[in-house]
Amino acid sequence: MTPQLLGRIDYRPSYAAMQAFTAARSADTPDELWICEHPPVYTQGLAGKAVHILNPAEIPVVQTNRGGQVTYHGPGQVVAYPLIDLKRAGYFVKEYVYRIEEALIRTLMHFGVTGHRVSGAPGIYVRLDDPFSHAMRVPRKLGSDLEEKGSEPFRFAAGSDPISSNPNFSGLGKIAALGLKVSRNCTYHGLALNVAMDLEPFSRINPCGYQGLQTVDLSTIGVCVAWQEAATVLGRKLATYLAP
Numbered sequence: 001m002t003p004q005l006l007g008r009i010d011y012r013p014s015y016a017a018m019q020a021f022t023a024a025r026s027a028d029t030p031d032e033l034w035i036c037e038h039p040p041v042y043t044q045g046l047a048g049k050a051v052h053i054l055n056p057a058e059i060p061v062v063q064t065n066r067g068g069q070v071t072y073h074g075p076g077q078v079v080a081y082p083l084i085d086l087k088r089a090g091y092f093v094k095e096y097v098y099r100i101e102e103a104l105i106r107t108l109m110h111f112g113v114t115g116h117r118v119s120g121a122p123g124i125y126v127r128l129d130d131p132f133s134h135a136m137r138v139p140r141k142l143g144s145d146l147e148e149k150g151s152e153p154f155r156f157a158a159g160s161d162p163i164s165s166n167p168n169f170s171g172l173g174k175i176a177a178l179g180l181k182v183s184r185n186c187t188y189h190g191l192a193l194n195v196a197m198d199l200e201p202f203s204r205i206n207p208c209g210y211q212g213l214q215t216v217d218l219s220t221i222g223v224c225v226a227w228q229e230a231a232t233v234l235g236r237k238l239a240t241y242l243a244p
Contacts, residue, residue, distance in 0.1 A: 001084075001242065003235030005228075006036040011043065011062055011073060014081070018188040021083055025186060031089075033242075034081040035235050037227065038073040040201060045069055045179055052206040059201055066179040066189040068122075069209030076197035076217065078231045081190040082242055086182065089244045093182055096242075097122055100191055103237040104176045107193065110233050111223050115175070121167035121208070124176040128214065131221040173216035177208060194218065195230045 006014075014036060021032070042053065042061045045068035052070050053061060059072075073079060086096060104124045105115040113131050115124040127133060176193045194217035202215040218225055 001031045001033050001082075001239050003033045003035050003080075003232075003239055005231055005235065006034055008037050008039065008075065011038045011041045014038070015062070015064060018081055018083065022183055022186050022188050025083075025085070027085070027088070029085070031085060032083045033235060033238055034083070035231050036079050036081075037075055037077055038079060040072070040074040042070055042072055042201075042205060043179070047209075049209065052209050053204075054206070055204040057204065059204075064179075064189070066181045068179045070205045071177050071179060071192070071208060072201045072205060073192060074197055074201060076195050076219075076227060078193045078195055078227065078234050079190065080192075080234060080238055082187055082238060084187045084242060085185060086187060087185040089242070091244075093180075096187065097178065097180070099241045100178060100238070103234070103241040104191065104193060106237045106241070107230070107234045108175070110237075111218060111225060111230075113175075113218070113221065113223060116172065118167050118169060118172065121169070121210070122178040123174055123208065125169070125172040126175050126216060126221060128171055128173050128216070131216075167210075169210065169213055173214040173220075174207060175216050175218070175221075193230065193234055195225060195227055 040059045042056055042059055043064050044061060045064060045066050048069045101117055101124055108115040113126060114134050115126060118125055176191060178191045179189050180187060181189045196219040197217045199215055199217060207213045207215050
């Protein structure tokens with residue numbers, strides 16, 4: 001699976017293209033990995049509640065069929081859409097989520113940043129006090145790795161995102177988000193890594209449905225990297241960790 005760097009494209013056509021690709025694919029269709037960035041847009045998941053969109057102003061809100069709540073896409077963010085036949089790949093949705101998160105963690109590690117999982121809240125987070133520390137975050141809820149989640153209640157939303165009603169975000173900022181859809185064992189939608197963005201639009205929503213959740217990017221925590229480089233590294237890590 002070779003990453004395709006598509007540059008900046010509007011969200012609606014990319015959404016339509018993902019749906020069309022997935023609907024038309026057969027058992028022999030090769031998997032693809034699209035990487036792009038979008039002009040400013042809020043996207044709302046199937047479970048999305050209007051109360052989490054506080055003040056969109058001039059930024060359009062697009063209803064989608066992915067899992068999760070509202071998120072923001074904009075310039076300076078690397079968005080990746082893995083289009084994978086999970087049956088052929090040989091793993092299920094929970095492992096798919098884990099592999100995506102691992103690719104994000106390894107991408108951050110490439111730039112010297114330590115990424116963390118939060119039990120019941122898909123995505124990757126960094127310690128606000130020291131994003132570069134390898135020390136284990138404390139206090140730590142049981143289940144910070146996917147394998148541990150069987151020990152506490154969690155569920156899958158319609159878009160196959162494992163979610164919890166009480167995740168622990170203390171001392172953390174969110175740097176990467178997931179929003180997934182699986183149709184006939186084939187994936188679309190995907191993930192977003194914040195590189196060097198205008199973060200103000202995140203303040204107009206409750207990101208991923210969590211009031212007060214702080215959003216950061218690599219630039220905010222002191223890592224200067226070009227979009228192209230971040231996209232290339234993330235694409236390479238995804239291709240590695242999503243391989244059968």
